[in-house]
Amino acid sequence: MGRYSNLEYDLNIPYRHTETSVIQMIIFDLHCANDHRFEGWFKNASEYENQLASLMIHCPVCGSEQVAKLPTASRLNLRQAASQNPQALQTEQAILAQDANALLYKLSEHVKQNFEDVGDEFAAEAKRIHYGEAEERNIRGNATKDEVAELNDEGIMALPLPGLPDKDKMN
Helix, strand or coil, rough: CCCCCCCCCCCCCCCCCCCCCCEEEEEEEEECCCCEEEEEEEEEEHHHHHHHHCCCCCCCCCCCCCEECCCCCCEEEEEECHHHHHHHHHHCCCCCCCHHHHHHHHHHHHHHHHCCCCCCHHHHHHHHHHCCCCCCCEEEECHHHHHHHHHHCCCCCCCCCCCCHHHHHCC
């Protein structure tokens, strides 16, 4: 987690896939008291209820423990070894690619809405914030690889994000 970010990412993979495994996960659409929407992955419905009762489920945006299911149909992920069916492997890979693109789009939108764009002044502004010369806030912008390396050397975390096409400019 970076100093200039109020985001935390859990990089644990929600399931492990082996040639002989059958993975069952139930995915619920959730929301918090502040109406932030997110997904929760659970072994089963009772696991969701146990975690909810134990206050183990928190909103990833604001940290609220007041979480509830949205009234939507849940989906059950049943993944078997794709090597048994090559067409299933292609379908699974396409679904994973779509999910990855959707996640990248959500991340991009979150950054656009919650981080100030300082353009080509990113490296200089990050240093000013780090050394207390400017107001501490979330920023985004452009930096060269050398500028990013210099920031990291000074203890300032800067991470590149993949560029996504602007939806308004797509055909």
